[in-house]
Structures are given as structure tokens and as C-alpha cells.
Amino acid sequence: xxxxxxxxxxxxxxxxxxxxxxxxxxxxxxxxxxxxxxxxxxxxxxxxxxxxxxxxxxxxxxxxxxxxxxxxxxxxxxxxxxxxxxxxxxxxxxxxxxxxxxxxxxxxxxxxxxxxxxxxxxxxxxxxxxxxxxxxxxxxxxxxxxxxxxxxxxxxxxxxxxxxxxxxxxxxxxxxxxxxxxxxxxxxxxxxxxxxxxxxxxxxxxxxxxxxxxxxxxxxxxxxxxxxxxxxxxxxxxxxxxxxxxxxxxxxxxxxxxxxxxxxxxxxxxxxxxxxxxxxxxxxxxxxxxxxxxxxxxxxxxxxxxxxxxxxxxx
Amino acid sequence: xxxxxxxxxxxxxxxxxxxxxxxxxxxxxxxxxxxxxxxxxxxxxxxxxxxxxxxxxxxxxxxxxxxxxxxxxxxxxxxxxxxxxxxxxxxxxxxxxxxxxxxxxxxxxxxxxxxxxxxxxxxxxxxxxxxxxxxxxxxxxxxxxxxxxxxxxxxxxxxxxxxxxxxxxxxxxxxxxxxxxxxxxxxxxxxxxxxxxxxxxxxxxxxxxxxxxxxxxxxxxxxxxxxxxxxxxxxxxxxxxxxxxxxxxxxxxxxxxxxxxxxxxxxxxxxxxxxxxxxxxxxxxxxxxxxxxxxxxxxxxxxxxxxxxxxxxxx
Numbered sequence: 147x148x149x150x151x152x153x154x155x156x157x158x159x160x161x162x163x164x165x166x167x168x169x170x171x172x173x174x175x176x177x178x179x180x181x182x183x184x185x186x187x188x189x190x191x192x193x194x195x196x197x198x199x200x201x202x203x204x205x206x207x208x209x210x211x212x213x214x215x216x217x218x219x220x221x222x223x224x225x226x227x228x229x230x231x232x233x234x235x236x237x238x239x240x241x242x243x244x245x246x247x248x249x250x251x252x253x254x255x256x257x258x259x260x261x262x263x264x265x266x267x268x269x270x271x272x273x274x275x276x277x278x279x280x281x282x283x284x285x286x287x288x289x290x291x292x293x294x295x296x297x298x299x300x301x302x303x304x305x306x307x308x309x310x311x312x313x314x315x316x317x318x319x320x321x322x323x324x325x326x327x328x329x330x331x332x333x334x335x336x337x338x339x340x341x342x343x344x345x346x347x348x349x350x351x352x353x354x355x356x357x358x359x360x361x362x363x364x365x366x367x368x369x370x371x372x373x374x375x376x377x378x379x380x381x382x383x384x385x386x387x388x389x390x391x392x393x394x395x396x397x398x399x400x401x402x403x404x405x406x407x408x409x410x411x412x413x414x415x416x417x418x419x420x421x422x423x424x425x426x427x428x429x430x431x432x433x434x435x436x437x438x439x440x441x442x443x444x445x446x447x448x449x450x451x452x453x454x455x456x457x458x459x460x461x
Numbered sequence: 462x463x464x465x466x467x468x469x470x471x472x473x474x475x476x477x478x479x480x481x482x483x484x485x486x487x488x489x490x491x492x493x494x495x496x497x498x499x500x501x502x503x504x505x506x507x508x509x510x511x512x513x514x515x516x517x518x519x520x521x522x523x524x525x526x527x528x529x530x531x532x533x534x535x536x537x538x539x540x541x542x543x544x545x546x547x548x549x550x551x552x553x554x555x556x557x558x559x560x561x562x563x564x565x566x567x568x569x570x571x572x573x574x575x576x577x578x579x580x581x582x583x584x585x586x587x588x589x590x591x592x593x594x595x596x597x598x599x600x601x602x603x604x605x606x607x608x609x610x611x612x613x614x615x616x617x618x619x620x621x622x623x624x625x626x627x628x629x630x631x632x633x634x635x636x637x638x639x640x641x642x643x644x645x646x647x648x649x650x651x652x653x654x655x656x657x658x659x660x661x662x663x664x665x666x667x668x669x670x671x672x673x674x675x676x677x678x679x680x681x682x683x684x685x686x687x688x689x690x691x692x693x694x695x696x697x698x699x700x701x702x703x704x705x706x707x708x709x710x711x712x713x714x715x716x717x718x719x720x721x722x723x724x725x726x727x728x729x730x731x732x733x734x735x736x737x738x739x740x741x742x743x744x745x746x747x748x749x750x751x752x753x754x755x756x757x758x759x760x761x762x763x764x765x766x767x768x769x770x771x772x773x774x775x776x
Contacts, residue, residue, distance in 0.1 A: 361696075377644075379694055382697065386676040388677050399717070
């Protein structure tokens, strides 16, 4: 039995979009998977009723508080002890659920992860990892996209390992190519941080290092499956990539490729390096984004992603 | 009399594209402007002849050496003393030309600037500044795009001033809005560098600070005319922006907006904070890009850009 925890109160359109997304996911999850919704039971029941869905197919854990998007993450996580996020994380830490997904307050999700399940031993800093479309029709992965905005080179090195394991097990790509986002392809290019990280990665056997990659080459898929950057740079690249979708749309361009920059296709952003599968969704997640986030969480549980990372660090 | 120096040997398609660009520019420069080409006289003459253009309309300074794209910038600048770049910079330092433009080895151009005309007093670090298209039909400016990849906050602050002066005088925008590229709009967002830079910029009267800007908002023009970033981040954003043009083209999309991401429209990248107008073009510059680079150099001379920066720092 796999149990996926879902924060029914997280996101700009909660609980409606979350419940609708969970209903959509229900039709696609494995027979032995249970969806556990954390939130206001009467509101969840009402959304199920409105959608003509039997709420008894979910497990609902009633919570009376909500951590808002504007709340101070760490404070709210500790003070709002009956919030959907806080109760969800305690369930996760107590193994009552096997993974936890939320489109709510990102900072509170990260605080919850660090306070309860904590980092995997050996992890310097966890990372969040985003998927983006390649011209080949496949996708590639970028990390970190905002968790650690001041990274030392050894953190970047470890991101290479984390990204490699994630893509290997979640996407089934053997020996994925990992590149370091930089401002030139040559070894000597970069700032102090990337130059040092390049040296550390150069001869590694921990992952398949493909060298430096420039931002104009990350979309072809010719060089890499995983792109490593610090959280500041990764976040900038991700937001600019999201802009490409919006700009194309505003120009009335209906391009199959640019449409694939719509984040809704990709579910959420996994927190890598913590002791449980934790996925954070976009605040404005649609039901489809929530559905994908839930399926992604199920997949991470199924492939035992956390064990794979733990084993790699234990070597 | 204004004299614009042009490196006829710089760029992947030199001297052909440079000479053709200079011929195009010749038709558009002011009557009192002279174009001074540095390079192999026989090759320049041959290109003029082939184009049916009277080479005597140019002033040609014969040079026997070329700094290649693969040459070590600083070494080549000093050792190849009869190269077009080295001779050009000495002419600039001796006031025989009023500005210098090249699509050649960027590092050698920067080395030349620092060895000969040098930084304006008070400048911590010069910057290079790129133009990119806004949805409004206008353009905005991003700096630094690659000169200083490890920036202290006070350098970012000064980039705000440099960008503001450049856009005011080159684009005729009074009191241009300057924003700090960051990963959130709120004051407390960012890495150590941007958080500190925000504090320095917050109450400045040196330029019109518009706050933080995220990478997905830089294209609307709603927030800022000038975007400040360190050279690493700025270079990444610029290359990703260039990719947007290429990706659209590869998708067979003929969008007026995405077409405006073609660098050829914008001439070159000015080096701001040095004691002369210096413009560096893309290595693969077309004749039109060269033409625009020359007109941009003329404009910088005409508006006395260097004096404006010097005066602002002298306050």
C-alpha cells in the first residue's frame, strides 16, 4: 500500500483545484495507492460532492488551519500546528504517508521538510529541480531552481549527483549527462564558483559529466539531460523559460514547442536530498498540474528515489 | 569632425562583412563623420572594389597583423603590436579617432581598453551592456552581460548608474527606470549580493531605482528600462534571450517580436566606464550588424557619453 499525502489547502485555488486534481489523479494511480488529503474536511467533501465524486475514495485528515502564501514560512509551520502542511509533515515523519505534495507556501514546505524528515545524511544542501522541454520532444532537468542562492562549489557538485539519480530513476535514462551551466564551454570560463565546480566534476565517476553548457544550448538536448546551477541562476533561467511560453501566447503563437513551456504539464518541483518524497507545486496550479504532481509523487515513491540517493551518498 | 575607428579584421567574416557594413554605414553617417578602417589595406581595397565603392571615402590605416578569435587576449594585444586592434587602440588613446568598434576578439578589445584609454576615475569595474526587445516595441538594456562575473554589491550599484546614463543619452529616455535582476520582487529576496545591492539602491538619488525584477518580467517594459545583474547572470539571461530567436526560427515561427531577438538589429555592445566610446560586436556580425555598430559608436561620440559618465562620477 502506497499513501500519498496531499495538502488540500495549498495554492491560490485551494481547495477546489487540489480536490479536482486529486479526483483526476484517482483515475490514474495504481490500485494499491491511497490518496490522503489534509485540509478542511467539510470543504473537501463539498468539492467532491460538486464534482460528483465519492469522497470516501480519499482518506481525509481534517485540519483546522491554513498556512497562507504570505505567512512567514518557518514561524507559520511551527505556530499553525493544525495546518494542513504541518499535520501533513508530521504524518510523513511518522510514516503514515509515503510522500507529500503541496502547491502551498514553498517556504513552509521547505521548513517542514527540514524540521521533520530532514536531510539525507551526507547532503550538504537539498535542492529543488525543474523540468523543461527540449526540442527533441523530451525534457531536461535544471537544479537548483531557488533553494540555495549562495552555493559553494561542492554544493554544485552534489547537485550533479542528485540530478543524475533523479533523472535516472524517474525518467529511466541510464547514465544521464550532467552539464554545468556556465558562460562559456571552455574549462577556464566562468565565475569563481563554476570554475571550481568544473574542476571537481571534471574527472568524477559519481555521474556522467558533460562539461560546461551555455544558456543558449540548454534547449537542444544535444549536450545534457541535467543542468546544474546555483539556486539564483537556476531560478532566473526557469523564470525566463516560463516567460517564453507567456510571450509566445501573447503573440498569438500556437507553437507545439513553446506550449510545452507551460508548467502545468510537469506537475511539481521535487525537493531532492531529504528523507522523503516531497513535491512542491506552483501556487496557481490547475487541476491538471495537481494531478501530475500527485502522479510524480507516486512515481518517486515507487522507484524508491530517496533510497537511491541515500545509497549513492553512502558509497 | 568625428572619426570612428573600425577594426576591419575583427570577426568571423572579416574583412568582407566589416567593409560591407562600413559601406552601408557610410550612406547614413553625418557629413562631418569620417570612417577610419584599421586592417590590411590591400584586402580592404579589394572588398571596396568588389562592392563598387570608392575606398578613398574611408581613411585606411594599414596594419599587418590580426588578433584571432582564439588568441590569448592580453598577450596578443601586447605582442601583436601591428594588429588592427592594437593600432586602433593606440590611435584612440592618441585622440586620432574618437571611438573604436570591433567584432573581433572580445577579450583583446577589453584588454586594449584597459591598457590604453583606461577606466574613468571612480569606476570600480567597467561593464558591457546589451539591448533586448520589449513587447512594447521599444527596447531595454541589460548590464553587465559578461565582463565581471564575480561582482560585489557596490559594483552592481554603479552599474545602475552607468546603465541609467547610457539609456538617458543614447535613447533619449529621461530618468530611465533601473531594476535589479532578482529572484523575487520583495526587498528581502535574493542572494547575499543582490540583497546588499538592493539596500544600496533603495534610497539612491543617483538613478531612478524601480526595485527588484524577476526574469519573467523583463520583457514587458512595465517595470524597467535598465536591468542590472552581475556579469555571470547577465550573460546567462542574454544567451537565453538569443536562444528565443533561434528556437522560434527553428519552429518555423515568423513572429515580429521573436525576430527582434536577432542581435543583428542592435549593433554592438558598448563598454561602459572607460575613457572612450568602445563598442564590441558579435563575432558572426553581418554587414547590417556592423553598420549598426558604427552608427551606435557615432551616436555615443555625438552625445558625449563618456563626458556624461565622468561628470556623474565627479559629483
